[in-house]
Amino acid sequence: MKPDGNIPAPAVRRLSLYLRQLELLWADDRQKVSSKELGAALRLTDSQIRKDLAYFGQFGQAGVGYDITELTTNIRRILGTDRTWNVLLVGAGNLGSALSAYRGFAKRGFRLVAVFDSDKKKVGKPLLSNPELVVQHIDMLEDEVKRREIHLAINAVPAEAAQQIAHRLVKAGVKGLFNFAPVNLDIDADVAVASVDLAVQLEQLSFQVSMNQSIADAEKTRKKRRKK
Amino acid sequence: MKPDGNIPAPAVRRLSLYLRQLELLWADDRQKVSSKELGAALRLTDSQIRKDLAYFGQFGQAGVGYDITELTTNIRRILGTDRTWNVLLVGAGNLGSALSAYRGFAKRGFRLVAVFDSDKKKVGKPLLSNPELVVQHIDMLEDEVKRREIHLAINAVPAEAAQQIAHRLVKAGVKGLFNFAPVNLDIDADVAVASVDLAVQLEQLSFQVSMNQSIADAEKTRKKRRKK
Numbered sequence: 266m267k268p269d270g271n272i273p274a275p276a277v278r279r280l281s282l283y284l285r286q287l288e289l290l291w292a293d294d295r296q297k298v299s300s301k302e303l304g305a306a307l308r309l310t311d312s313q314i315r316k317d318l319a320y321f322g323q324f325g326q327a328g329v330g331y332d333i334t335e336l337t338t339n340i341r342r343i344l345g346t347d348r349t350w351n352v353l354l355v356g357a358g359n360l361g362s363a364l365s366a367y368r369g370f371a372k373r374g375f376r377l378v379a380v381f382d383s384d385k386k387k388v389g390k391p392l393l394s395n396p397e398l399v400v401q402h403i404d405m406l407e408d409e410v411k412r413r414e415i416h417l418a419i420n421a422v423p424a425e426a427a428q429q430i431a432h433r434l435v436k437a438g439v440k441g442l443f444n445f446a447p448v449n450l451d452i453d454a455d456v457a458v459a460s461v462d463l464a465v466q467l468e469q470l471s472f473q474v475s476m477n478q479s480i481a482d483a484e485k486t487r488k489k490r491r492k493k
Numbered sequence: 494m495k496p497d498g499n500i501p502a503p504a505v506r507r508l509s510l511y512l513r514q515l516e517l518l519w520a521d522d523r524q525k526v527s528s529k530e531l532g533a534a535l536r537l538t539d540s541q542i543r544k545d546l547a548y549f550g551q552f553g554q555a556g557v558g559y560d561i562t563e564l565t566t567n568i569r570r571i572l573g574t575d576r577t578w579n580v581l582l583v584g585a586g587n588l589g590s591a592l593s594a595y596r597g598f599a600k601r602g603f604r605l606v607a608v609f610d611s612d613k614k615k616v617g618k619p620l621l622s623n624p625e626l627v628v629q630h631i632d633m634l635e636d637e638v639k640r641r642e643i644h645l646a647i648n649a650v651p652a653e654a655a656q657q658i659a660h661r662l663v664k665a666g667v668k669g670l671f672n673f674a675p676v677n678l679d680i681d682a683d684v685a686v687a688s689v690d691l692a693v694q695l696e697q698l699s700f701q702v703s704m705n706q707s708i709a710d711a712e713k714t715r716k717k718r719r720k721k
Contacts, residue, residue, distance in 0.1 A: 274697075277697060277700055278693065278697060280696075280700075281675065281690070281693040281696050281697065282675065282676075282677070282693075284696075285652060285675045285676075289652070289653065307676075307677060308677050308679060309677075343700065344696045344697075344699060344700045344703075345696075345699035345700055345702065345703035346696055346699055350695075350699055352695075359594060359595055359596040359597065360595055360597055362594060363591040363592060363594045363595045363622070364591060364691075366587060366590060366591045366594070366622065367587055367588055367591045367691065368587040369587065369588055369691060369692045370691070370692060370695060372692070373692045373695065373696060375692070375695050375699075394591075394594065394622070416702055417695070417698060417699065417702065424513060424517070425517065440702040440705065440706075441698035441699065441701060441702040442698075443694060443695060443698060447509065447510065447513045448510075448513075448535075449510070449535060449536050449537075451536065455705055455709075457697075457698050457701030457702050457705065458698075459694040459695070459697055459698050461689055461691070461694060462509070463592075463595065463597060463598070463689070464597045464598060464600070464601045464603070465506065465509040465510075466671060466687040466689060467578075467580075467598060467601065467603050467645065467671060467687070468509050468512075468572045468573075468574055468601060469502075469505060469506060469509065469572075469685075469687055470645060470669035470670075470671060470685050470686075470687050471572060471573035471574055471578055471603075471645065471669065472505055472508075472571065472572045472573055473669060473685030474573065474644055474645065474668040474669040474685050475572075475573035477668065477683055477685065478668070481683075
């Protein structure tokens, strides 16, 4: 791996896709795969796949393809998922609870080990959605980050608290933030941030569906007028 | 609104941000806001905001700013969230259950009205995470889409089933898909798709954190060598 920081983000995102496809093939007891077959399954060109992988090293053999186990191991190492990450969650509201119930994180090596909230009614009680976790008071945040060496945090607090919590997390030593609040966080450049706003995504869909409908309606009206 | 289909996607995404900020101001009993103040709160320039809004019409008055209630109403209309959308969910597994518990959708007018799964152990039973919803067999999908005029669907099935389910949803009449499966869906151009893969997002974070660490380590080694 060339740790020069100049790898395009879409290439890194596609690594995740390659990994999932390799895992499906592995589950099918396959041993080799060509960039062509991988590309066909993912609707990408084989040259795209070879180019993406070349950012990270020399994999596979011309004419033979990739060894599935080997490439899987390599991509996991590159993505940093060849280890287990302790992850904390801030916000035990509806979204936080929903996320705590999602087992897809643990499957990928992201282990939710602590949950924080400022609501005294929640503190000290196990999460209904994941009873192994007892909600801790937000004041314990800094201590827990240090004690458990937590580098990744999920921020699922309301918009108005998100920036302040992000600031506290970073100050405590968190290096990557998964932000679910609908705000642009102001964060040090050496901290990684991924943002998802589920309701915004649905809004974008409703916009697109409404827009497509308007276009279709306008088209119909135009055709009707022409007929007259 | 100019339904010409040529509005940049980032401008539409920012509409969602503007809406949230306007709602916060509204909750504070504010009546007017300038593009400058809106920009400062969202870390955007005021000219960006004016440019984005100009795609959709003429809002606000020079020197006076925007009327908060009026702009809120207009943005909701543009985004199609001035109405209630019936939404269905396919997949009552961990992720689907988590999503069904998330109340952020309903708050924005997205009402989850039906849940489908192919697992006979789940069919006919209420969702633990949202007991108002009883899981229906996937064979009922097409009938329900038509009967309840459902235009938006959340696809939370495993990767290997996602394409087939997407195809059935679109054939039944769904116009917008919120896809949580880690696959590139092959879908008609007139159907809107938004994709989120939560585990991929965490993987991208762990990549970035690992990479930043490598860069910092390399820097340290270089400095040490120089000292010798």
